[in-house]
Amino acid sequence: MSRWALGVDLGGTAVKVAVIDEKGGVLDHERHPTHADAGPEGIIGHIASLGFAMYDRFRDRLGEKLFAGIGLGAPGAVDSRRGILSYPPNLPGWEQYPLKSRLQRVLADDYSLHCSLILENDANIAACGEAVFGAGREFDDFMMITLGTGVGGGIILNRRLYRGSCGTAGEIGYMTVDYRGKSVHAGVRGTVESLIGKKSIVTLGLEIYRAKALQASSEEFHGRQLCDLSPRTLEKAAKHGDPLAIETWNKVGAVLGVGLAGVVSLMDIRKFVIGGGISAVGELIFSPAFEQMKASTLPSMHEGMDIVPASLGNRAGVFGAAALCFALIE
Amino acid sequence: MSRWALGVDLGGTAVKVAVIDEKGGVLDHERHPTHADAGPEGIIGHIASLGFAMYDRFRDRLGEKLFAGIGLGAPGAVDSRRGILSYPPNLPGWEQYPLKSRLQRVLADDYSLHCSLILENDANIAACGEAVFGAGREFDDFMMITLGTGVGGGIILNRRLYRGSCGTAGEIGYMTVDYRGKSVHAGVRGTVESLIGKKSIVTLGLEIYRAKALQASSEEFHGRQLCDLSPRTLEKAAKHGDPLAIETWNKVGAVLGVGLAGVVSLMDIRKFVIGGGISAVGELIFSPAFEQMKASTLPSMHEGMDIVPASLGNRAGVFGAAALCFALIE
Incomplete structure (x- = not known):
């Protein structure tokens, strides 16, 4: 059995969520509107809900123990070590926000999902994607x-x-x-x-x-x-x-x-x-x-x-x- | 006793040669004209002669065994791994030249000096100097x-x-x-x-x-x-x-x-x-x-x-x- 993860790409207009295995197989892929005007907590709740729903659909089939966690790309300046998103363009009201810890807290409190979460800039995750699975290999x-x-x-x-x-x-x-x-x-x-x-x-x-x-x-x-x-x-x-x-x-x-x-x-x-x-x-x-x-x-x-x-x-x-x-x- | 090395900075108009110890002490420092029109072999002979003369003055006092080698900075594109200098500006007639191996050969053949030699771009060595001993510390x-x-x-x-x-x-x-x-x-x-x-x-x-x-x-x-x-x-x-x-x-x-x-x-x-x-x-x-x-x-x-x-x-x-x-x- 292969490990699997949730890849999430937060943009100003759409949130993409996918279930991906270690070999680069895409098991599911969804695109939802961001509702940027919902502000940080609204969007975090939205991501948590979308992410958990997809996780929930796959956890029995793919195995909870093989779940590697959630990777989240976001626009703007990302301090990936501290998990802070600063001034994302096209997302009003964020300034500096502890996106990683807040999302982990909501996943834990509302869905009892405790998992590792990696936050990174959206252009950086695209580069990582191409490096590992795409034209940059x-x-x-x-x-x-x-x-x-x-x-x-x-x-x-x-x-x-x-x-x-x-x-x-x-x-x-x-x-x-x-x-x-x-x-x-x-x-x-x-x-x-x-x-x-x-x-x-x-x-x-x-x-x-x-x-x-x-x-x-x-x-x-x-x-x-x-x-x-x-x-x-x-x-x-x-x-x-x-x-x-x-x-x-x-x-x-x-x-x-x-x-x-x-x-x-x-x-x-x-x-x-x-x-x-x-x-x-x-x-x-x-x-x-x-x-x-x-x-x-x-x-x-x-x-x-x-x-x-x-x-x-x-x-x-x-x-x-x-x-x-x-x-x-x- | 501290280790010591020769630092050489080859420029279009001047060659600087210095004896420097591990703590950043400058034991000697000279500046000579490059004679850029002498071409690669002429300049290599010149550097070898200047370098050996300075080495020779210090080897008894500082100890041959503590001599760490020669570091050489040169203008232009430097492939430091292969020791090749390409198209140095202000040095006519070089194109692509195996500066490192040629200089080592001349030092060995003409002066019986066998030592390690590091070749690097001149702006890069200046950055290294400031990083280790200067404002970049x-x-x-x-x-x-x-x-x-x-x-x-x-x-x-x-x-x-x-x-x-x-x-x-x-x-x-x-x-x-x-x-x-x-x-x-x-x-x-x-x-x-x-x-x-x-x-x-x-x-x-x-x-x-x-x-x-x-x-x-x-x-x-x-x-x-x-x-x-x-x-x-x-x-x-x-x-x-x-x-x-x-x-x-x-x-x-x-x-x-x-x-x-x-x-x-x-x-x-x-x-x-x-x-x-x-x-x-x-x-x-x-x-x-x-x-x-x-x-x-x-x-x-x-x-x-x-x-x-x-x-x-x-x-x-x-x-x-x-x-x-x-x-x-x-």
């Missing part, structure tokens, strides 16, 4: 980048999660690549996320289409109005050969490439695993990102540089949370 | 930044040197902070070094003075012509309250701060030790750098951020090289 050192609403990152060094001094490492989205630019995100000017977060990609696309409105046949492209412009429509248009959509993705890829080049120069990490919803556009981003990464680094650093797509999709987080429970990565 | 994790002709860096994580996948980590000078800017260094646009390397500081100062030529009393400041503008004269002028010189250092500090903020966001390193010739201006740079580092990072990352001056001056390299020989750091 072949790399000793790599950085996982998540392109979505925001731009997140998790760093694996020597097959271990690199957390930094206070647990906030990997925030490539906050690295500045355009310090004199006009884009600002979370109060910081010219960051990668301010330039290629989901909303900024749409803004960039609009700018490019509007600047060339005549070419784009009176503000339409492939039958859509510009007000419908989204990463999805930009992807479709680019795949149909629309030059303005391709130009948009080239610029997105170039900014990503500048950010990756910074990682190469500073950390000498040369392998990148790219996931998150936006990464579905694939080579439209990867190819210009790779070219820009080369252009923005010394030739002596080019050897071994690679960008590969993540392979676990939006389940990387729950996989990584479970992998931490099994101590397949630490 | 109090920090588990920090980054040493060297501001001089170029902008270099070495990273200490958990009191060990962080080298990266291929030994080139720490190159903060090549991080891009202004990807659309016009400054270029070593083929890469908008890097920290392109903006605040020694020459760029002078260029920046000239721009600021020329833009405000009237204020600066017809291209003079403190009795000097603008053609004499240098980091040294800019420092003097700023310390005499010259607003344009202060503005220059403020801008230099701000760019440094943006670079440091990238290190904070990506690596969650919050302590910085700043050395190199330019760092002598002290708070003229440190203070704007610290303010900009705060402005370019999330508030949740501000705790514990600190910038301190290096304490070993231009001897950090030979100290670090010796510290590696004693295995006081690895």
Whole structure:
């Protein structure tokens, strides 16, 4: 019999819960709304209830003694040693919250479930998932980048999660690549996320289409109005050969490439695993990102540089949370 | 009796050689011209000769058996495991050279000196020096930044040197902070070094003075012509309250701060030790750098951020090289 764990991935809009065994088998997987406005205690109660229900469905079949515990990924700054979540974006009212001890207390008091619980940053658990079960398996050192609403990152060094001094490492989205630019995100000017977060990609696309409105046949492209412009429509248009959509993705890829080049120069990490919803556009981003990464680094650093797509999709987080429970990565 | 080692710091213009004991005592210290045009074998012969002469002067007094070996810092990409130096800037004709094995061979053949030899990047040995004997002693994790002709860096994580996948980590000078800017260094646009390397500081100062030529009393400041503008004269002028010189250092500090903020966001390193010739201006740079580092990072990352001056001056390299020989750091 294999050990099993619950992987939980808490996001601003959805909570994902999965039952995963030590070999990476997914025995169950659910996605629920977060109800972010319920505040810390509401969300903790919600996670406890969802987690326990799933645990309860499997404990007889898989064996209570083989249950390795719960791994929980959360957005924001996570002090995994002390179990404290600080200032999660998109989760109002948290500030600094002892998420780990509170969740353990609720599980114990309300459900008599006493188990180990590992709390980690959501981008970090995604990196762990790809490291143990996904596209990062072949790399000793790599950085996982998540392109979505925001731009997140998790760093694996020597097959271990690199957390930094206070647990906030990997925030490539906050690295500045355009310090004199006009884009600002979370109060910081010219960051990668301010330039290629989901909303900024749409803004960039609009700018490019509007600047060339005549070419784009009176503000339409492939039958859509510009007000419908989204990463999805930009992807479709680019795949149909629309030059303005391709130009948009080239610029997105170039900014990503500048950010990756910074990682190469500073950390000498040369392998990148790219996931998150936006990464579905694939080579439209990867190819210009790779070219820009080369252009923005010394030739002596080019050897071994690679960008590969993540392979676990939006389940990387729950996989990584479970992998931490099994101590397949630490 | 204490163990002793030779610390050697090979630069484009000078080779420094020192005899250092395990407690950080400097028993001798010399500085010689590099003769960079002599090429790899010429320089290796030169280092062997200088190193052996110093070894020979001390071996009876300090004891051959207590000699821990030679630590050698060199500019460029260093593969310390294989002992290969690649593309050292300011040293023509090297490309990729097996510096370690060649130097050991010359020492053995020409001087009958058989000893262990550690080869490491020059910014990395400076970081090791500050970590073991200098301003980094109090920090588990920090980054040493060297501001001089170029902008270099070495990273200490958990009191060990962080080298990266291929030994080139720490190159903060090549991080891009202004990807659309016009400054270029070593083929890469908008890097920290392109903006605040020694020459760029002078260029920046000239721009600021020329833009405000009237204020600066017809291209003079403190009795000097603008053609004499240098980091040294800019420092003097700023310390005499010259607003344009202060503005220059403020801008230099701000760019440094943006670079440091990238290190904070990506690596969650919050302590910085700043050395190199330019760092002598002290708070003229440190203070704007610290303010900009705060402005370019999330508030949740501000705790514990600190910038301190290096304490070993231009001897950090030979100290670090010796510290590696004693295995006081690895």
